[in-house]
Each structure stands twice: as structure tokens, then as C-alpha cells.
Amino acid sequence: MNIKKYLLNEKVIISLFSVLISLVIAAIVMIVIGKNPLVAYAALFYGAFGTKEAIIDNIMKASPLILTGLAVGFGFRAGLFNIGANGQVIIGALLSAYVGTLVGAYPFFLSIPLVMIAGMLGGAAWAAIAGWLKAYRGAHEVITTIMLNYVATFIANYVVNGPFQAPGGVPKSPSIAYSAQFPNIMSVGATSLSTIIFVSLAAIVVIYVIIQRTTIGYEVKAVGFNPYAAEYGGISIGKNVVLAMAISGALAGLAGTTQVVGVYGRYFGALSGSMGFDGITIALIGQNDPIGIALAAFLISSIRTGSNQMQIAGVPKDLVVIIQGIIIFLVAANRIIKTIRIRKRKEAEA
Amino acid sequence: MNEWIQAILNVFTNPTFYKSTLTQSTPLILAAMGGVFSETTGVTNIALEGIMLMGAFGGVMGSYFTGNPWYGLALGTFFGLAMAALHAWASIKYGADQIISGTALILLAQGITGFALVELFGQPGSTDLVRSIPLVDLGSFKDVPFFGQIFGNLSPFVYMAFASVIFGWILIYKTKLGLRMRSVGNNPEAADTLGINVYNVRYFGVIMSGLFAALGGAYLSIGELGQFTTNMTNGRGFIALAAMIIGNWNPVGAMSASLLFGGATAFNNQLQSQSVLNLSTNTQYIFGMIPYIITLIVVAGFIGKSRAPSADGIPYIKE
Numbered sequence: 001m002n003i004k005k006y007l008l009n010e011k012v013i014i015s016l017f018s019v020l021i022s023l024v025i026a027a028i029v030m031i032v033i034g035k036n037p038l039v040a041y042a043a044l045f046y047g048a049f050g051t052k053e054a055i056i057d058n059i060m061k062a063s064p065l066i067l068t069g070l071a072v073g074f075g076f077r078a079g080l081f082n083i084g085a086n087g088q089v090i091i092g093a094l095l096s097a098y099v100g101t102l103v104g105a106y107p108f109f110l111s112i113p114l115v116m117i118a119g120m121l122g123g124a125a126w127a128a129i130a131g132w133l134k135a136y137r138g139a140h141e142v143i144t145t146i147m148l149n150y151v152a153t154f155i156a157n158y159v160v161n162g163p164f165q166a167p168g169g170v171p172k173s174p175s176i177a178y179s180a181q182f183p184n185i186m187s188v189g190a191t192s193l194s195t196i197i198f199v200s201l202a203a204i205v206v207i208y209v210i211i212q213r214t215t216i217g218y219e220v221k222a223v224g225f226n227p228y229a230a231e232y233g234g235i236s237i238g239k240n241v242v243l244a245m246a247i248s249g250a251l252a253g254l255a256g257t258t259q260v261v262g263v264y265g266r267y268f269g270a271l272s273g274s275m276g277f278d279g280i281t282i283a284l285i286g287q288n289d290p291i292g293i294a295l296a297a298f299l300i301s302s303i304r305t306g307s308n309q310m311q312i313a314g315v316p317k318d319l320v321v322i323i324q325g326i327i328i329f330l331v332a333a334n335r336i337i338k339t340i341r342i343r344k345r346k347e348a349e350a
Numbered sequence: 351m352n353e354w355i356q357a358i359l360n361v362f363t364n365p366t367f368y369k370s371t372l373t374q375s376t377p378l379i380l381a382a383m384g385g386v387f388s389e390t391t392g393v394t395n396i397a398l399e400g401i402m403l404m405g406a407f408g409g410v411m412g413s414y415f416t417g418n419p420w421y422g423l424a425l426g427t428f429f430g431l432a433m434a435a436l437h438a439w440a441s442i443k444y445g446a447d448q449i450i451s452g453t454a455l456i457l458l459a460q461g462i463t464g465f466a467l468v469e470l471f472g473q474p475g476s477t478d479l480v481r482s483i484p485l486v487d488l489g490s491f492k493d494v495p496f497f498g499q500i501f502g503n504l505s506p507f508v509y510m511a512f513a514s515v516i517f518g519w520i521l522i523y524k525t526k527l528g529l530r531m532r533s534v535g536n537n538p539e540a541a542d543t544l545g546i547n548v549y550n551v552r553y554f555g556v557i558m559s560g561l562f563a564a565l566g567g568a569y570l571s572i573g574e575l576g577q578f579t580t581n582m583t584n585g586r587g588f589i590a591l592a593a594m595i596i597g598n599w600n601p602v603g604a605m606s607a608s609l610l611f612g613g614a615t616a617f618n619n620q621l622q623s624q625s626v627l628n629l630s631t632n633t634q635y636i637f638g639m640i641p642y643i644i645t646l647i648v649v650a651g652f653i654g655k656s657r658a659p660s661a662d663g664i665p666y667i668k669e
Contacts, residue, residue, distance in 0.1 A: 029465075033469055081449050081450075083449075083453070133646070133649070133650045137650040137651050138651065139646075139649040139650045139651070140649070142396065142449055143591070143592065143595060143645070143649050144646060144649060144650075146588050146591075147588075147592065147642045147643075147645050147646050147649075148642075148646070150585060150588075150639065150642040151639045151642050151643060151646075154635045154636070154638050154639035154642075155635075155639070157632070157635045158632050158635035158636060161631065161632040161635070162630070162632040277453070277456075277457065280450075280453055281457075284450065316464065316465045316467075316468035316469055316474075318460075318461050318462075318463075318464030318465040318467075318468065319461065319465055320461075321457055321458075321460050321461030321464060321465075322457075322458060322461030322462055322465060323461075324457050324461070325454050325455070325456075325457035325458030325459075325460075325461050326454070326458065327454075328450060328453055328454035328457060329436075329440060329451060329454035329455070329458065331450070332440060332446040332447050332450035332451040332453075332454055333439075333440035333441075333444040333446035333451060334446075335444040335445060335446070336440070336444050339444075
């Protein structure tokens with residue numbers, strides 16, 4: 001592989017420019033409200049990397065985001081926009097928590113794979129509904145996955161307020177078996193670094209291999225690139241759309257599992273927050289490349305972790321959501337950046 | 351079984367259910383109408399949710415600073431138009447992926463409203479109470495049994511919503527501009543050949559969607575409540591999008607689907623308060639998911655068949 005070509009192609013430049021421009025626009029917003037952007041960004045940086053707790057918090061935030069980023073990115077590879085990672089996280093977490101409460105009698109080397117498989121199957125099945133509806137009923141996956149997000153949220157709220165509620169009236173599930181919980185690597189105060197980060201790192205490798213080295217990856221990419229040509233070449237569009245959604249959903253479901261087995265030790269209902277939408281940002285910044293996605297996940301987790309410190313410095317932390325919005329907008333309209341660059345080049349030549 | 355029949359009868363004979371259906375449907379109808387305008391010209395607009403949020407926030411902001419809720423409505427509308435213009439600019443001029451651009455705008459709206467909320471009102475969560483748009487008081491009509499209780503004291507937004515349906519239907523199906531909108535949405539190449547400016551017609555469609563979606567959002571904040579709360583649209587933009595699809599991209603169809611969704615919500619709320627049933631609180635979640643499941647079934651073509659404009663979502667690049 002040509003390293004220079006890998007590091008400095010058009011796509012990477014678009015991502016970097018998008019991130020830079022969004023940070024500059026955010027800085028302008030800060031100046032408008034009378035705050036010093038340098039101070040705010042320094043606070044952000046300190047909040048993300050300044051202390052041991054911050055770094056642990058950062059890694060723990062990045063772990064599920066790598067998985068939802070990979071989930072959305074894998075969908076993009078197949079030409080599918082999986083906007084439903086949130087729902088898949090919710091269902092994956094629910095199933096793994098349920099299995100987690102049943103495996104108390106098993107040793108960890110059985111119970112841990114079981115909860116992980118349950119989470120992946122849950123997410124995969126939830127996403128495969130949208131894949132099937134797209135492949136065989138012609139329903140656009142954006143609409144179906146959004147609807148499935150809401151259905152998942154209602155299911156989650158129902159179970160933690162009813163059949164899967166721990167005694168005590170609080171909307172949460174019983175705690176999962178000890179043997180199903182991932183051990184911590186280290187703890188500083190109340191923050192713990194869980195081994196779930198290794199699940200995310202392994203997923204990067206697995207997805208990289210699937211995309212680059214397997215028939216599944218080749219067929220999925222072919223369908224995403226040009227479905228008609230792929231079908232002409234003997235690749236089934238329908239099968240691969242369902243399969244791609246299922247793999248994408250399995251990754252999102254696994255993100256849900258990591259929160260149950262590595263962070264909370266139980267199920268809290270629809271608490272997936274913005275993981276699914278963050279996954280979209282991350283896949284776009286990472287240009288659907290597994291390594292790019294890992295880096296983008298750490299960028300977003302750093303901004304999110306640091307935002308609390310920035311808020312203490314007087315800049316509302318919602319600014320990071322604005323930054324994310326601008327990044328996505330610029331990646332979507334990448335011709336804006338291309339136009340700016342061409343204009344600059346022309347000026348330089350003139 | 352008997353108590354269920356009793357409870358359902360109670361709900362359907364109570365004017366509150368019908369009034370609540372109207373008020374629940376109003377923001378959906380307005381936003382769905384926005385969706386119809388945009389997608390008829392061939393530009394997908396999943397940013398409705400974000401535009402509504404900006405409309406809601408602008409409404410409260412304008413009312414707060416001027417003391418006049420009508421100025422609030424103007425500011426909310428302006429915010430919505432600005433968001434839509436951004437979407438139009440990226441997706442028409444720069445051929446951006448319209449779904450991704452829409453996603454970006456939803457995030458932007460959440461970020462901007464959350465940021466401005468803390469900056470202007472000093473706390474996250476909710477704004478101060480502001481003056482809301484006064485209700486339309488029909489005077490002595492209020493005393494008419496049943497109907498008076500439904501229609502006697504409605505927000506002007508409710509009337510606006512139904513007026514927008516008539517306006518949209520006439521514009522799209524009975525005017526020259528409407529014919530151009532439909533042709534640009536179905537076959538931009540042919541429209542271009544006939545001398546229609548595809549870009550301008552699409553700009554018009556997307557910007558109209560900003561206007562209507564912002565009105566729908568403003569209803570939520572200054573329609574009755576007089577307050578903005580974080581993420582108060584709560585997915586209504588997506589429901590409006592679903593209503594537009596179920597309604598087959600047609601103003602009257604979108605209105606009917608919005609009424610169905612609004613009615614389902616109203617029914618759910620009323621059913622919860624029926625003491626004969628003595629429902630446990632978690633049943634609201636089971637009933638709550640029904641509109642979304644209906645949407646899935648309809649989108650999958652199991653009931654009826656909805657068809658998008660042929661060029662919906664595809665950027666048009668002039669050769």
C-alpha cells in the first residue's frame with residue numbers, strides 16, 4: 001500500500017478541511033458571544049486529555065462510537081444509509097442484558113460470548129427488518145430505520161417499566177450475572193477503564209478484513225457501487241442488502257452490549273442517547289474506512305468528553321453538536337470544499 | 351372486554367378527543383405540507399425535524415424580546431427559511447447527498463437551539479414563559495354542545511394548517527407553477543429541455559418547505575404553551591415525513607395521514623385517563639408505537655401503494 005497516497009488523498013483532505021472549517025466557524029461563534037476561543041479550546045483539550053480520568057472517560061466514550069461508526073460506515077459501503085443505529089443499539093443492549101441475567105451458572109468463557117452473540121443477533125435482526133423491507137418491498141431504509149428507532153424506544157421503555165424491571169420502581173433491569181461482566185483494566189476514582197475497548201478494536205480488524213479480503217465484502221461493495229452491474233455479474237442485490245444491514249446492525253447491537261456488560265452492568269432502557277447519530281458523523285469523517293472511522297471516533301469522543309470542561313469555561317457544550325452538524329454538512333456538500341480549493345489554485349496560478 | 355368497549359365509547363363521545371386530535375395533528379399537517387412542497391420538486395427533506403425545532407425556538411425568542419408573539423412567529427419562520435435555504439444551497443447547487451445534508455441540519459438545529467437556550471436564558475432545558483399567539487375565540491359558539499367545545503377556542507395555527515392544505519393542493523395541481531414543480535420532480539431532464547429552470551423551481555420547493563415546517567414548529571412553542579424546551583419537536587418532523595409518504599406526496603393525503611397520527615396520539619392519551627380500564631402506566635408505550643408500526647406497514651406496501659416523485663432525492667446536474 002502506498003502510504004502517502006493513503007494519507008493524502010482527496011477524501012482525507014475533505015475530512016480534514018471539514019473538521020478545520022467547523023472549528024473555525026465555532027471559534028467565530030465564540031468570539032460573537034464574547035468568549036475567547038483559544039481559552040475554550042484549551043479547556044476542551046484539557047477536559048479530553050488533561051487528567052487520567054479524562055483519558056479513561058474519553059476511551060470509554062470512544063468504544064461504542066467506534067462500533068456505531070463502523071455500523072453506519074459498513075452500510076454506506078453497501079449504498080445503504082443506516083440512520084437506525086440507535087434502535088439497533090437499544091435492541092442489542094436489551095437482548096444481551098436479558099441473556100446476561102440468565103447465565104449466572106456459567107463460567108465467564110461461556111457467558112461472555114453468549115451475551116455478545118445475543119447483542120449482535122438482536123441488532124442484526126432489528127436492522128435486517130429494514131434490509132428485507134428495502135430489498136423485497138422497495139421501502140427506503142431511511143424511513144424504515146427511523147420508524148424502527150421509535151419502536152425500539154417504546155419497547156425499551158415498556159420492558160424496563162414492566163416485565164424486565166428490577167424491584168424498587170426505578171425503570172431499570174435487574175443486574176446481569178457477574179460472570180457476564182467485562183473486567184476493568186484499571187480504576188481512577190469513580191471512573192473505570194473496561195476491557196470493552198478491546199471488543200471495539202477487534203471489530204475494526206474484523207470489518208477491515210471482511211471489506212478487503214472476503215467474498216461477502218466484495219459483493220456488498222459491488223452492490224453499493226453499482227447494483228445493476230453487480231446483479232448482471234451474478235450477485236444477488238436482495239441477499240446482499242439484507243446481509244449488509246444485518247452486519248451493520250450487529251455492530252450497532254454490539255455497541256449496546258458493551259454498555260451493558262462494561263459500563264452499567266444492567267439495562268437502563270432507551271439510554272443510547274446520540275450514539276447512532278454520532279455514528280453517522282464518524283462514518284462520514286472516516287470516509288467509511290475502518291481505520292479512518294477509529295480515528296474519527298476518537299475525535300468525536302474527545303470533543304464530547306472535553307465539552308464539559310469547555311462549558312465550565314463559559315461556552316455552552318451544545319457547541320460541539322453545532323460543530324458536528326457543520327462537519328456533516330461540509331462532507332455532504334464536499335463540492336463546496338472542492339470549489340474553494342480549485343478557486344485557490346486558480347488564484348495561485350494567476 | 352366490556353370495560354374496553356365502555357372506555358373506547360367514552361373516548362369517542364368526548365369532544366376533548368376531537369379537539370386533541372386537531373391540536374396534535376396541526377404541527378404534523380404543517381410540516382408534512384412542507385415535505386410535500388420540497389419532494390414534489392425532487393428534493394428529499396428529512397431536515398423537517400430540524401427546521402421545526404428552529405421554528406419553535408425562533409418563535410419563543412421573538413416573542414421574548416419584543417413581547418409580541420406575532421414577531422416571534424415571524425422570527426421562527428425566518429429561521430426555518432434560513433435552514434431550508436442552506437439545505438437547498440447544498441443539495442441543489444452543490445449536488446450534496448440530500449439525506450446527509452438533512453441529517454447535518456437536524457444536528458445543527460439541535461446544537462444551535464441548545465446553545466442559544468443556555469446563552470440567552472442562562473439555563474439548559476427550557477426557556478422563560480413568553481406570550482403565545484392568542485386563541486381564536488368564537489364567542490357564543492362555544493356554548494353549542496359538543497361542537498362548541500371542539501371548535502370554540504382553537505389556535506389560529508389549526509386554521510392555518512387546513513388553509514395550507516388547500517393552498518398546497520391548488521398550487522401543485524391547478525397552477526402553471528405546480529405543473530413545473532411536478533415535472534421537475536419527475537423528469538428534470540425533460541423539464542430542462544422545455545426551458546424550465548430546474549434549479550429555481552427546486553429552490554422554491556425547498557424554501558416553501560422551510561416556511562411550513564417552521565410554522566409547525568412554532569405552533570409547538572408559541573401556539574399554546576408559550577415556552578421552548580430542549581428538543582421539543584420530539585420526532586414530529588419524522589412523523590410528518592411518514593405522513594407525507596403515506597399520503598402519497600399529495601397535500602390531501604398527507605393531511606389525512608397527519609390526522610390519523612394525531613388521532614392515534616389523542617386516543618392513546620385519552621385512553622390512559624379512562625378509570626374503568628385502570629391501565630398500568632406502561633401500556634402507553636405499547637399504544638405509543640402503533641403509528642410507527644402503521645407507517646412501516648404502509649411504506650412496505652402491504653396496504654395501498656405510495657409512489658415518490660421519480661427524481662426525488664436525485665441531484666440534478668446540468669450538462
